[in-house]
Amino acid sequence: MAYDKFNILKSSAVPLPIENIDTDQIIPARFLKATERVGFGDNLFRDWRYNQDNSLKSDFPLNDNRFSGKILVGGKNFGSGSSREHAAWAVYDYGFRCVVSSFFADIFRNNCLNIGVLPVQTSAEFLQKIFDVIESDSDTQLIIDLPKQTITIDSTGAFENFEINSYKKENMLNGFDDIDYLMNIKDQIGEFAKNTPL
Amino acid sequence: MSKTLFDKVWDSHVVQQIEDGPDVLFIDRHLVHEVTSPVAFLGLKNRGVKVMSPKRTFATADHNTPTINQHLPVADPLSANQLKALEENAKAHGISYWGLGHEKNGIVHVVGPEYGITQPGATIVCGDSHTSTHGAFGAIAFGIGTSEVEMVLSTQCIMQPKPKTMRINVNGSLSKGVTPKDVALFIISQLSTSGATGYFVEYAGEVFQSLSMEGRMTVCNLSIEMGARGGIIAPDEKTFEYIKDREFTPKGAAWDKAMNYWSTLSTDEDATFDKEYTFDGSAIEPMITYGTNPGMGMRISGGIPTAESLDGGVATYKKSLDYMGYKEGDSMIGKKIDFVFLGSCTNGRIEDFRAFTEIVEGKKKADHVTAWLVPGSHKVLNAIKEEGLLDTLQAAGFELREPGCSACLAMNDDKIPAGKYAVSTSNRNFEGRQGPGSRTLLASPTVAAAAAVMGVVTDPRSLV
């Protein structure tokens, strides 16, 4: 599925300073019954956002009026657990285009890159800096510059570089996905398949 | 150049290497289930493409199926719709489909090996993170997201950077009462849930060699819980013995040809790994988790670690213990439990039911405990009956349910109620994983059985 191109994103951010946020929290399994990709944003962090009687939990950052924006900032080891891409869909459909953390689980990182959410991995110190700055001023803007591979705290000018391989970077900049690439080399794949032992 | 087992299998499946980008990896076997595939099939439709290799693709329904009255129509309309979508997609693309009630139906990672779909040296993917299970056979197997399911359906390939390699050696032998699940929970507790992120793990050493194929599957299954891309164990006589004559394994001359390839599948003597750990098997004890991730495991006879003993993450740690209703330093022995779940692709195979039955034989289920015993597949279910385990279980007050993922992810009606404690043989103890507000204690079938009859967390070694 094609997604919007990603270039430079300047936005305020929503902080979630919790470690090991797993995909069961991002989107609980009972919301995986759809056969189409619609409406997942509504159930993002469902059980952290809502009480059992469906009333809002006011102390959860997503429900806190101070915080908004297209960037989600999470604690270390973000996205562990289930491979459900629905977790990345929920993040995207809610309106986030970028997740910042000091460490990502593998499959979640991959899923994000495949659907147009940019995972930005910072050092633990820089992540703490971001949390601190948002805590003191919730309107703090972060600037994610994909071409330059930098993340900058606008008010202080503090920045850090982040990694992304050049293939994925090109994809994100152009809004391409892997299937477009693979479809183009299908003949080569067909030849390869003829010679596999199993 | 000397290579690891992982390198050998990976390298032989690379169709193309992209500079400063991922490898294009050819996939031999693709397992499909109802939850992570519908949007992928939709993508195919939108692009106007067909499944490239239906013969390499196998579909089963497991995540979202009821575990009682499977002969009746599925009551939940959303679940029924998802099952119908898979059935129609399988039919439209000529994929073999083992739906609800089919004699070969079961959890995707249980039926794959049962029918010989899982083979050494193969690349196997599925839209479920515990695909790592199949690594027990010397395959490269890992979970993928729905976009990747669409890639494999349409091009039989996936694009991934090659992971780094790690070897975990467990030497010596296991003490009595210690199971493969304990070995895995022990390793995860040592490495943490992110300790192997970015790595593919080879398990080596006497302990893994001595395990049955079922035991090896349990260990490889849990690789993902320490963040690993997957786990792999070199195939040996036990492996070949297990797969021989199964429905989808090669026969006759094709078998001999495959054996030529399979016999090369071990790590070269002087190959090196990016990281290596070594543990002593005899030091491992029965394990149980006390927190909300699988890395929060401890010796069943020990005490819950104090926040002070950790390096960092104190706030998250306290949040986790609060959720569980436990305190630092508490002993787990004697903690009251409400539910027991025996099943899942981690511990839903025949060996697990044997281990459970051995403990409960001649005893009675505790009155206040609700026990869900869910076989991993119909084949397992039949074996339970044929081996007479069912009679023993029933005499002890247990019932058997029908196959499926069940309370492992609680997508169907098998949900642990809020606040209740479940000793579970599955793989994840995240907040709400087994139902909103549920509290999960991960453990082996043996520990689960002891808890089921005593009604409290019990060291199984005290019962035999």
Ligand code: SF4
């Ligand atoms: S039993 Fe659990 S982990 Fe295994 S395939 Fe089913 S949902 Fe996934």
